[in-house]
Amino acid sequence: MPRTARTRWRVGLTATALLTAAALVPAPAHAEDVTDYAITVDPSARGASIDDTMYGVFFEDINRAADGGLYAELVQNRSFEYSTADNGSYTPLTSWTAGGTAQVVNDSGRLNERNRNYLSLGAGSSVTNAGYNTGIRVEQGKRYDFSVWARAASGSTLTVSLKDAAGSLATARQVAVKGGWAKYRATFTATRTSNRGRLAVATAHAAAVDEVSLFPRDTYRNQPNGLRKDLAERIAALKPGFVRFPGGCLVNTGSMEDYSAASGWQRKRSYQWKDTIGPVEERATNANFWGYNQSYGLGYYEYFRFSEDIGAMPLPVVPALVTGCGQNKATDDEALLRRHIQDTLDLIEFANGPATSTWGKVRAKMGHPEPFHLTHIGVGNEENLPREFFARFEKFRAAIKARYPDITVISNSGPDDAGATFDTAWQLNREGRVDMVDEHYYNSPAWFLQHNDRYDSYDREGPKVFLGEYASQGNAWRNGLAEAAFMTGLERNADVVKLASYAPLLANEDYVQWRPDMIWFNNRASWNSANYEVQKLFMTNVGDRVIPSTATTTPDVSGPITGAVGLSTWATSAAYDDVKVTSADGATLLSDDFSGDASTWRHSGAGSWSIHDGQYVQTDTAAENTMVTAGDPAWKDYDLHVKATKKSGKEGFLVAFGVKDTGNYYWWNLGGWNNTQSAIEQAVDGGKGTLLTKAGSIETGRAYDIDIKVRGRQVTLFLDGEEWGSFTDDKPAEPFRQVVTEDARTGDLIVKVVNAQPAEARTAVDLGGAGVASTARVTTLAADQDAVNTETDTPVAPVTSTLRGVGPKFTHTFPANSVTFLRIKQR
Numbered sequence: 039m040p041r042t043a044r045t046r047w048r049v050g051l052t053a054t055a056l057l058t059a060a061a062l063v064p065a066p067a068h069a070e071d072v073t074d075y076a077i078t079v080d081p082s083a084r085g086a087s088i089d090d091t092m093y094g095v096f097f098e099d100i101n102r103a104a105d106g107g108l109y110a111e112l113v114q115n116r117s118f119e120y121s122t123a124d125n126g127s128y129t130p131l132t133s134w135t136a137g138g139t140a141q142v143v144n145d146s147g148r149l150n151e152r153n154r155n156y157l158s159l160g161a162g163s164s165v166t167n168a169g170y171n172t173g174i175r176v177e178q179g180k181r182y183d184f185s186v187w188a189r190a191a192s193g194s195t196l197t198v199s200l201k202d203a204a205g206s207l208a209t210a211r212q213v214a215v216k217g218g219w220a221k222y223r224a225t226f227t228a229t230r231t232s233n234r235g236r237l238a239v240a241t242a243h244a245a246a247v248d249e250v251s252l253f254p255r256d257t258y259r260n261q262p263n264g265l266r267k268d269l270a271e272r273i274a275a276l277k278p279g280f281v282r283f284p285g286g287c288l289v290n291t292g293s294m295e296d297y298s299a300a301s302g303w304q305r306k307r308s309y310q311w312k313d314t315i316g317p318v319e320e321r322a323t324n325a326n327f328w329g330y331n332q333s334y335g336l337g338y339y340e341y342f343r344f345s346e347d348i349g350a351m352p353l354p355v356v357p358a359l360v361t362g363c364g365q366n367k368a369t370d371d372e373a374l375l376r377r378h379i380q381d382t383l384d385l386i387e388f389a390n391g392p393a394t395s396t397w398g399k400v401r402a403k404m405g406h407p408e409p410f411h412l413t414h415i416g417v418g419n420e421e422n423l424p425r426e427f428f429a430r431f432e433k434f435r436a437a438i439k440a441r442y443p444d445i446t447v448i449s450n451s452g453p454d455d456a457g458a459t460f461d462t463a464w465q466l467n468r469e470g471r472v473d474m475v476d477e478h479y480y481n482s483p484a485w486f487l488q489h490n491d492r493y494d495s496y497d498r499e500g501p502k503v504f505l506g507e508y509a510s511q512g513n514a515w516r517n518g519l520a521e522a523a524f525m526t527g528l529e530r531n532a533d534v535v536k537l538a539s540y541a542p543l544l545a546n547e548d549y550v551q552w553r554p555d556m557i558w559f560n561n562r563a564s565w566n567s568a569n570y571e572v573q574k575l576f577m578t579n580v581g582d583r584v585i586p587s588t589a590t591t592t593p594d595v596s597g598p599i600t601g602a603v604g605l606s607t608w609a610t611s612a613a614y615d616d617v618k619v620t621s622a623d624g625a626t627l628l629s630d631d632f633s634g635d636a637s638t639w640r641h642s643g644a645g646s647w648s649i650h651d652g653q654y655v656q657t658d659t660a661a662e663n664t665m666v667t668a669g670d671p672a673w674k675d676y677d678l679h680v681k682a683t684k685k686s687g688k689e690g691f692l693v694a695f696g697v698k699d700t701g702n703y704y705w706w707n708l709g710g711w712n713n714t715q716s717a718i719e720q721a722v723d724g725g726k727g728t729l730l731t732k733a734g735s736i737e738t739g740r741a742y743d744i745d746i747k748v749r750g751r752q753v754t755l756f757l758d759g760e761e762w763g764s765f766t767d768d769k770p771a772e773p774f775r776q777v778v779t780e781d782a783r784t785g786d787l788i789v790k791v792v793n794a795q796p797a798e799a800r801t802a803v804d805l806g807g808a809g810v811a812s813t814a815r816v817t818t819l820a821a822d823q824d825a826v827n828t829e830t831d832t833p834v835a836p837v838t839s840t841l842r843g844v845g846p847k848f849t850h851t852f853p854a855n856s857v858t859f860l861r862i863k864q865r
Contacts, residue, residue: 075801077589077789079778081808085584086533088779091279091351093577094539096507097341098286100328100552101545106170107559108273108544109336110266112182112252113167113174113237117333118142118155119323123305124331130155131165137240138163149187149219149248152297152322156248161194164240167250171548171561174235174252176200176207176228181255184224186239187248187319190215194243200226202234215245221319225255233562249319259347263318263335268564269544272557273348276570276577280351282416282506282539283341284309287363288327289355290419294369294378297322308357310378311338311385315400327363328551339401342389342410352389352410353448353537356382358418358434360427362453364712368426375430379437386412386442414446416506420453420478422714424463432470448474448504455479455492457717457731467501474536478507482725483520486510487771487794490524493531503534507541509569511725513554515834515855516823518568519773519794522857525576526777526790530584540573560829567827568834571819572857575836579817579859581779581788589776592795598750599767601703602669603628603678604694605654606643608662608710610687613653614680617668622675622749628668630654639666642700659687671698678746682708683739689713690736695746695753704729704767706746706755709736718755718765730765774799781861789814789860791852796823799852807846809865814841820856 097103106114114133122128130142139160148156157165167174176182184198199210211224237252257264258271289309295301297313306325307313313322314337321334338354345352359369359378369375384397389412391398398409417434421427428449435447449472452459467475481489493503505528510517521540528535545555556570566574605614619628630638632654641647645656645664656664682691690709697703701724708716717731736742745756754764773794780787787808793799816839825833841850844862852858 075590075774075799076804077587077776077791077801078804079585079587079787079789079806079808081585081787081806083586085586086531087583088529088532088580089279089536090580091537092529092532092535092580093573094278094280094282094350094353094537095273095276095543096282096286096539096541097284097543098541099284099288099326099332099336100286100542101555102170102330102549103542103544103546104336105331105333106549107546108265108269109333109340110253110257110264111333111335112169112254113250114170115167115331116250117153117248117319117323118157119153119333120331121305121325124325125329128331133168135166135168136163137165140165143246147246150320151299152320153248154303154323156246158246159241159244161241161243164238166236166238168236169561171546172234173202173232173561174200174237175233175561176231176235178228178231180228182208182226182228183253183255184211184226184237185221185249185251186213187219187221188213188215188245189217189219190241190243190245191217192243194241194245196222196245196247197240197242198224199238200228200235201238202232202236204232207232207235219248258344261343263340265336265340265344269557269559270344272564272566272570273543276574278348278350278577280353280414280537280539281341281345281348282353282355284338285327285355286419288332290357290360290362290421291327291365292325292361294357294359294374297324308361310381311354311356311388312381314338315388315404330549338385338388339404339406343406346410351414352412353414353416354385354412355416355419356385356434358421358427358430360418360421360423360430362418362420362422366422366714368423368430375433379434382415382417382434383437383441386415386438386445412445414448414474416448416450416476416504418450419476420450422452422459424452424459424466428463428466428470435472446473448476449501450476450478450506453478454728454731455481456728457715458733468497472501474502474504476504476506480507480509480511481727482720482722483510483512483517484722484771485727486520486524487773488769490527490772490775492527493534494527496531496534498533502536505535505538507539509540509554511554513567513569513826514823515568515821515825516794517554518572518819518834519792519823519855519857521569522572522576523773523775523792523794525572526775526792529576529580529777529779529790532584540569558829563829565827565829565832568821568825571827571834571836575817575819575857575859576790579788579790579861582782583780585778585780585787587776587778589774591772592770592774598674599696599704599748599753600674601671601696601698602667602673604665604667604697604703604705605639605680606663606665606692606694606705607645607656607687608664608689608692609659610689611655611657611659611685612687612691613650613655613683613685615653615683616679616681618679619669619673620677620679622677627670627673627676630668638668640668641666653683655685657685663692665692665694665700667694667697669697674748675750676748678748680744681741682744683741684709684736686738690716691742691744693744693746695748704753706744708742708744708757709734716762718753718763720767729767730763732763785864787862787864789862791858791860793852793854793856793858796854798854800849801852802849803847805846805862810844810846811863811865812842812844814844815861816841817859818853818856819858820853823855
């Protein structure tokens with residue numbers, strides 16, 4: 039995910055972004071609440087073939103998606119490896135409460151070299167684990183498997199119990215421990231249900247313990263070291279064509295060294311697959327990029343196994359030795375690069391090699407002698423240094439192709455949908471004749487409505503596209519509608535877009551670093567977002583080829599850009615002066631040299647503003663989006679001049695125009711993204727999209743002259759008198775989209791229609807003379823645009839029905855705010 043480029047509006051985002059109905063499209067002339075459309079299908083024309091693997095899922099350990107999520111382990115920090123390297127608030131006893139004498143030890147008495155810490159318990163002492171969320175969830179009558187590695191030179195008895203504040207949750211178990219390290223097991227049957235359970239381990243005499251574990255017996259497919267059943271089943275229900283794993287930013291951030299004495303047991307490393315296989319007690323630990331610990335109990339073997347279980351193609355991603363996600367550092371160590379390339383070759387052997395090969399033997403020993411049939415592998419993730427990345431990518435690709443010529447090696451285009459990094463990366467990928475390019479973007483719903491045609495103009499002979507991460511900025515139904523409209527364009531261009539996956543996949547509601555997410559959960563329940571329902575509808579009704587079709591469109595949004603002006607900062611202190619707004623005819627609309635007070639300005643954001651030495655200064659270097667605004671929201675066709683000086687902080691200036699309210703505006707972001715680039719961003723109902731971007735930084739202490747010229751829907755920008763760039767924002771956010779595919783197995787025509795507006799769409803459908811049955815099976819998703827699925831309420835859910843009166847030509851009214859699939863039998 040482009041963690042630095044879009045963090046501003048993703049982290050903690052609860053507002054969603056879609057043009058309101060009035061802004062999306064004017065009311066039709068002939069009616070207030072019904073819009074007429076026509077869909078024309080040409081069954082004689084040949085559209086793109088659609089691969090079975092087109093839609094998949096992307097798993098990244100973010101929002102506690104692995105430990106505390108899909109990985110069914112109920113004990114948090116089971117191996118006492120938590121560290122301030124993971125999170126500044128962590129200690130080795132985080133999530134544990136000790137009674138008596140309990141000390142985490144890192145010495146030669148440890149369980150093994152890679153499991154550095156263990157717990158020493160004095161006689162009569164105990165520790166109690168709180169699990170995740172409100173505690174350990176147990177259900178009456180269900181079984182839970184406990185295990186622990188322990189040693190006690192003089193022997194001891196461990197008493198293991200499950201309890202909550204109300205008392206016992208299962209009959210306590212006693213485990214006799216004697217001698218050196220050994221694994222001990224016990225089984226509990228819950229006597230009642232609780233969401234607040236605690237696991238306690240007490241010892242009669244001195245003992246050491248490690249890898250304290252509790253799993254539900256009822257994991258997905260009842261597998262050992264298994265997956266949480268409800269989450270795995272929700273993923274499986276999507277019928278994904280592939281699983282991309284393990285990330286994401288945790289793939290290519292941190293040190294590229296291994297976890298060993300030679301490297302000093304580094305705890306902030308990139309995700310390296312060899313750390314994650316073999317017995318769980320021998321796997322490495324690591325800091326997670328998202329601010330917590332990774333136990334690697336859910337590792338590469340489990341990812342491959344899960345992919346196989348759900349019938350999906352495994353698609354691992356390995357680091358390319360160029361860090362991303364704001365770190366932006368290329369590793370210049372040829373020996374280390376060669377080691378990572380060899381690790382990648384070893385990974386392919388682990389997945390595909392015979393059980394007699396070096397790494398195939400490891401896979402077989404873990405329980406899977408047959409190969410996993412790996413066909414695709416990604417190298418790198420969202421690198422902001424495209425030339426440095428590509429130089430290393432080519433070395434990976436050459437080595438992989440030399441030994442495994444049939445493997446598809448996937449490159450990427452950086453963290454955004456456009457801009458200098460994107461353009462350079464694509465140029466290198468085209469010139470290098472790359473198989474496939476991984477694109478990532480997170481934009482406003484309006485952007486997705488506007489860019490249904492994004493891939494219409496892509497070169498059919500160039501690299502194919504893997505849309506590895508995308509989402510609009512929210513989990514409301516308006517976001518699902520916009521994504522559905524965009525997906526009709528993905529299918530129409532299935533000859534270019536070969537793979538696509540929404541992201542992120544999972545979020546534990548009590549540990550959120552990123553919104554939106556497809557599946558939400560806590561320790562007791564899980565639920566599908568509105569976005570999930572869209573993905574499932576498309577993923578389970580793909581079809582095998584596109585039947586070309588056209589549709590009439592909604593009247594375009596027209597009128598000039600209008601709005602007030604604004605000043606803001608992001609984690610930066612800056613001073614503004616000599617603000618002047620002049621109309622196109624030369625009349626002064628606003629002039630403020632800050633020689634008086636600041637009563638003209640309205641403070642709607644964070645931060646601390648005051649007038650100092652004739653400048654308007656924002657002094658809080660921690661505050662984000664400190665917007666102050668002035669002027670009339672009806673202003674149009676004007677020139678804005680501002681003098682700006684950065685005082686201190688991480689970034690530069692934010693100068694806004696076309697400001698309607700706090701969630702709808704444009705701003706020129708100068709020195710954004712940790713002072714690495716500048717961009718024009720548009721906010722619509724709180725979500726932002728990027729219209730124009732360039733590399734560059736802002737100097738501290740230097741005064742800049744900033745001028746913005748707004749004419750109609752065209753904007754020209756000047757920095758210190760030189761034209762910096764211009765754009766025209768005139769692309770309509772079309773709310774009515776369609777695509778038609780054919781299911782080769784059933785012969786069905788699948789007519790997929792998105793009506794992303796609060797008006798019904800009365801539509802004439804012409805199937806081009808195709809012989810069809812008189813009825814169609816209809817699946818509809820419809821709700822208010824603000825609707826959000828929660829644990830207790832699911833307003834966005836599929837409704838099935840039968841449509842009668844279908845023929846070569848028929849009329850159907852698509853509900854307001856709806857996604858509708860018609861499956862029509864061909865005769």
